[in-house]
Amino acid sequence: MVSILRDLGLMSKLLYHDLAQKFNYSYEEKGLVIYCKKQSTLDEEAHVAQLANQIGIEAKVLDKKAVLDLVTKIHPKGAAAVYFPGDAHLNPTELIESLKKYLLEKGVLIKNSSELLSIQSAGDEITSLEIQSNGQKETIEVGRLVLAASSWSGILAKIFRIKLPMQAGKGYSVSKSQFPSKEIFKPNILVETRVAITPMSGKFVRFGGTMEIGGLDSTINMNRVRGIIKSVPDFFPVNTFDLPKKEEVCYGFRSRSPDGLPYIGQSNYFRNFVINTGHAIMGISLAPASGKLIAQQLLDKKN
Numbered sequence: 140m141v142s143i144l145r146d147l148g149l150m151s152k153l154l155y156h157d158l159a160q161k162f163n164y165s166y167e168e169k170g171l172v173i174y175c176k177k178q179s180t181l182d183e184e185a186h187v188a189q190l191a192n193q194i195g196i197e198a199k200v201l202d203k204k205a206v207l208d209l210v211t212k213i214h215p216k217g218a219a220a221v222y223f224p225g226d227a228h229l230n231p232t233e234l235i236e237s238l239k240k241y242l243l244e245k246g247v248l249i250k251n252s253s254e255l256l257s258i259q260s261a262g263d264e265i266t267s268l269e270i271q272s273n274g275q276k277e278t279i280e281v282g283r284l285v286l287a288a289s290s291w292s293g294i295l296a297k298i299f300r301i302k303l304p305m306q307a308g309k310g311y312s313v314s315k316s317q318f319p320s321k322e323i324f325k326p327n328i329l330v331e332t333r334v335a336i337t338p339m340s341g342k343f344v345r346f347g348g349t350m351e352i353g354g355l356d357s358t359i360n361m362n363r364v365r366g367i368i369k370s371v372p373d374f375f376p377v378n379t380f381d382l383p384k385k386e387e388v389c390y391g392f393r394s395r396s397p398d399g400l401p402y403i404g405q406s407n408y409f410r411n412f413v414i415n416t417g418h419a420i421m422g423i424s425l426a427p428a429s430g431k432l433i434a435q436q437l438l439d440k441k442n
């Protein structure tokens with residue numbers, strides 16, 4: 140399982156790297172730092188680093204001095220860190236906007252706010268879909284079809300006569316342009332509180348975290364957001380910011396399969412239907428490689 144995710148991740152990184160020039164999204168290869176406040180957590184993460192090295196992913200333990208040299212000018216309170224130099228990050232909003240622009244230029248029709256209601260089939264082929272947009276029903280002819288509805292895929296799968304166990308894990312993020320990002324050079328995960336701090340190409344810093352298992356409930360739990368914000372000065376002694384307004388908080392669902400692996404592949408019933416979903420906390424990281432696999436399957440190509 141670990142080596143499948145590693146290979147998808149490495150392939151995705153190469154694709155993101157190459158596409159960044161063409162699509163003009165900010166993409167940075169600055170590594171990832173896992174901060175540990177307690178020595179016991181650092182010991183566990185050091186063990187993870189050892190396992191990572193065994194499967195060819197570079198990871199090293201940084202002492203406090205190395206953290207100050209390499210990662211931040213703010214003296215962190217933690218015991219030290221584990222560093223993954225090969226990690227990369229990008230701005231997801233810029234990525235999606237640039238992909239959307241490209242697709243529209245190529246003549247692709249994007250239907251927003253449209254709900255799939257049912258499918259029609261003939262033999263082993265899906266022939267059309269019934270969708271609803273702004274209360275209006277519409278039938279769309281189908282050539283090939285991909286189910287990529289993340290946390291909603293389990294519900295939608297029933298329409299395709301398949302069972303796809305899926306659990307949604309809600310997470311929140313807040314972005315701040317005033318945070319002293321120049322003093323934090325690399326993306327971090329504050330491991331004890333599971334909060335990610337990501338400086339986005341000098342423009343803003345994103346704070347994200349939590350894994351709320353409560354179905355597809357879209358209410359924003361400000362106690363969870365408070366937990367994210369409060370954990371920052373526990374690691375970095377900086378003047379932090381106030382609790383944001385609800386409107387400033389973003390949330391999303393991570394789609395989780397029972398074994399943590401994504402569902403990628405051909406349906407048993409329909410030969411023009413494939414599934415690409417369940418990427419959990421790695422949906423952006425694994426998207427290009429899983430998209431490529433699915434495209435090859437649909438186009439019936441081997442390379």
Ligand SMILES: Cc1cc2nc3c(=O)[nH]c(=O)nc-3n(C[C@H](O)[C@H](O)[C@H](O)COP(=O)(O)OP(=O)(O)OC[C@H]3O[C@@H](n4cnc5c(N)ncnc54)[C@H](O)[C@@H]3O)c2cc1C
Pocket residue numbers: 253254255256287288289290291295309310311312347348390391392393394416418419420421422423424425
């Ligand atoms: C706080 C947070 C931090 C994260 N950090 C990372 C990270 O560091 N790295 C990483 O790789 N990933 C991360 N993720 C996960 C990543 O964001 C997701 O895996 C990714 O966005 C999933 O994309 P998707 O296109 O598969 O699904 P989504 O973006 O969820 O899209 C699914 C779509 O299906 C649509 N849909 C639902 N029902 C229907 C219907 N009946 N008919 C038609 N359409 C329907 C929905 O409206 C939605 O637009 C994070 C997620 C969160 C919440």
